[in-house]
Amino acid sequence: MMILHDFLPSGNGYKIRLLCAFLGLKVTLKEYDITKGETHSDAFLAMNPNGKIPVLELDDGQCLSESNAVLLYLAEAHQSPLLPSDLIQKAKVHQWLFWEQYSHEPNIASPRFWLTHNAMTDLKAQMLPDRIQQGNAALQLMDDTLSTQDFLTGNTLTLADICLFPYTHVAEEGGAYDLLNYPHVQRWINTIKALNWYLPITHATL
Ligand SMILES: N[C@@H](CCC(=O)N[C@@H](CS)C(=O)NCC(=O)O)C(=O)O
Numbered sequence: 001m002m003i004l005h006d007f008l009p010s011g012n013g014y015k016i017r018l019l020c021a022f023l024g025l026k027v028t029l030k031e032y033d034i035t036k037g038e039t040h041s042d043a044f045l046a047m048n049p050n051g052k053i054p055v056l057e058l059d060d061g062q063c064l065s066e067s068n069a070v071l072l073y074l075a076e077a078h079q080s081p082l083l084p085s086d087l088i089q090k091a092k093v094h095q096w097l098f099w100e101q102y103s104h105e106p107n108i109a110s111p112r113f114w115l116t117h118n119a120m121t122d123l124k125a126q127m128l129p130d131r132i133q134q135g136n137a138a139l140q141l142m143d144d145t146l147s148t149q150d151f152l153t154g155n156t157l158t159l160a161d162i163c164l165f166p167y168t169h170v171a172e173e174g175g176a177y178d179l180l181n182y183p184h185v186q187r188w189i190n191t192i193k194a195l196n197w198y199l200p201i202t203h204a205t206l
Pocket of ligand 1: 007010011012013034037039051052053054065066067068101
């Protein structure tokens with residue numbers, strides 16, 4: 001069975017847990033406490049020299065890191081409709097995945113971690129107002145998109161929604177964001193939570 005090296009509160013790890021739930025894939029979860037530097041051991045660095053979860057260890061021992069690369073691998077390996085075969089539709093999914101890593105995750109996930117894990121430093125406190133401004137711009141862009149369609153790339157769920165849901169639905173943790181300002185995002189969150197395969201972020205059993 002594949003092994004997911006992970007940390008339960010991580011949205012990056014949760015992207016993969018959520019996709020596995022959608023695909024009906026069983027994986028063994030191996031947890032690390034990133035607040036104690038547990039991803040910097042020699043054994044972990046041999047799997048991912050970048051020292052970060054999530055890492056998906058395949059049945060043959062090969063290891064994949066970078067959450068969105070893992071999403072793409074699993075969706076392609078299982079020929080999932082979450083990744084359309086039409087090249088333009090596929091590129092639209094890729095657009096959201098690249099946008100998430102540059103414009104969303106650093107502005108929404110990092111402040112959440114700093115504020116909820118007692119990880120604030122003087123430098124991070126200086127960066128926080130700018131991050132929050134950019135994070136609100138990202139949430140507004142999603143809200144505008146979702147004001148005219150059910151999901152991020154159109155009216156069907158794709159890998160873009162699996163990628164963006166995790167850090168968006170917990171954006172308020174730490175107090176930097178207020179999702180009441182984004183009603184279409186809230187509706188989208190509730191739609192995904194109501195899907196029959198939905199798995200909460202804290203759920204350890206896959
Ligand atoms: N771009 C990477 C980011 C991974 C990442 O930031 N992982 C964090 C947890 S969400 C981590 O393992 N941090 C531990 C550390 O840097 O020591 C991805 O999408 O997988």
